Amino acid sequence: MNFFAPLVGQNQAVELLTQAVAQNRVAPAYLFTGPEGVGRSIAARCFVELLFCTHLAKLNSTTPADEANLKHGFALQKRLAAGNHPDLLWVQPTYLHQGERLSAAQAAEKGVKRKAPPQIRLEQIREIGQFLGRYPLEAPRNVIVLEAAETMAEAAANGLLKTLEEPGQATLILMAPSESSLLPTLVSRCQRIPFYGLDKAAMKQVLLQTGHEEILKHPPVLAIAQGSPGNAIASFTQLATIPPDLLQDITQLPKSHRNALQLAKKIDKTLDTEAQLWLVDYLQHSYWQQFLDRKISKLPLQHLEKAREYLRGYAQPRLVWEVTLLNMI
Structure with missing residues (x-):
């Protein structure tokens, strides 16, 4: 099963992520750098599917790996798309409206007039810490994905730094346009995966x-x-x-x-x-x-x-x- 089939034009990223799993050298944290909309989120979801499905196939030793991956892959894709996998936390920048945090999609749906851009807030970083406070329930590790990590305020970035120092049984994926858009201390704790604009x-x-x-x-x-x-x-x-x-x-x-x-x-x-x-x-x-x-x-x-x-x-x-x-x- 080709887990990265939905991703177009990012061969280097696919090779780096595939080899990390094949060689059992998955890093505690990754930084997906590149322009918005070129496939970073798709790559993150494909990578999560690969991580989780490979684990399930190994558990099912009586079934060939490819067959097991295919069987579990489709079921996992549905769960991830529905956002109901217990070992994945997907974090997006939010707006603060009347004391409620809203994603960009939720703000648009409610017709909230947006003045300031959304950001990843300190409360969301604290929720990551709570999420990592328990062992994974089904997968070999917890996975946290942070979209638009460059929108973190300084307090949130410092809070995340503490998490990156001791992630436990987890892998974090940060997405940002470039290394320079994040604190150097954050960048130094991540393995960089570059993404590029498509031809x-x-x-x-x-x-x-x-x-x-x-x-x-x-x-x-x-x-x-x-x-x-x-x-x-x-x-x-x-x-x-x-x-x-x-x-x-x-x-x-x-x-x-x-x-x-x-x-x-x-x-x-x-x-x-x-x-x-x-x-x-x-x-x-x-x-x-x-x-x-x-x-x-x-x-x-x-x-x-x-x-x-x-x-x-x-x-x-x-x-x-x-x-x-x-x-x-």
């Missing part, structure tokens, strides 16, 4: 396999993705949430001061801060493509970069867009 052929393969071939017709979305199918899908989903009339108006340079002010008001009223930050990226690539096609004679990229900077600094969004669009006339 055009691999991108096309993934988008076709996942039923997102429509994205291939949108050059700005592909440009934003930069070799990341996950980012391409997320961007395309974000694109669909923006009213078509607003998108049509904003992808053209403002024609007058009044037009600029009206657009700024509409953007502020319609989109939350994260959507506005995404819009900045989209407009940069859209204007660049129009410039190459000679549909516009000037590039307002420096104004958009300033807008991104101010939006991230929590400046008043409407004022940011008013200044940006007026400067683009």
Whole structure:
């Protein structure tokens, strides 16, 4: 059974993780580095399946390993997908809303307006410690996966450091864009597994396999993705949430001061801060493509970069867009 079949274009990572299990040299902690959306989460889930299924096959000595792996693999995949395996803890950044921690998906489902980005909180690190306070129930080890580990505040990172020093019968998998995005003391305790952006052929393969071939017709979305199918899908989903009339108006340079002010008001009223930050990226690539096609004679990229900077600094969004669009006339 090829546990890493769902993972496309990450041969080096697959080889490193497969050999770790084959040689019985699984590290206490791994750091999956690389862009978001290129397969790090898929790799983590595949690695967990390999770890857990190999253990089950060894227990069933009367059945050939491949047959046992295949038999237990499908059942395990269902349990992991449902999030009900007792020896796996999957940690995601959260928003804090009215005293309740919400994942990005939960926040979107409840319609929570997000201003600050989500983060892994100290309480979640404490829950990891509690999880590791017991022996694994079914698998050979407990496994903890931390998505977007770079979002940890200093207190949370220091708390995790204590766990990495004495993980016990467990393996932790941290995901971050680069080593520099984490404390050096954390990085030094992890084995690094690099992930890379996909080439055009691999991108096309993934988008076709996942039923997102429509994205291939949108050059700005592909440009934003930069070799990341996950980012391409997320961007395309974000694109669909923006009213078509607003998108049509904003992808053209403002024609007058009044037009600029009206657009700024509409953007502020319609989109939350994260959507506005995404819009900045989209407009940069859209204007660049129009410039190459000679549909516009000037590039307002420096104004958009300033807008991104101010939006991230929590400046008043409407004022940011008013200044940006007026400067683009």
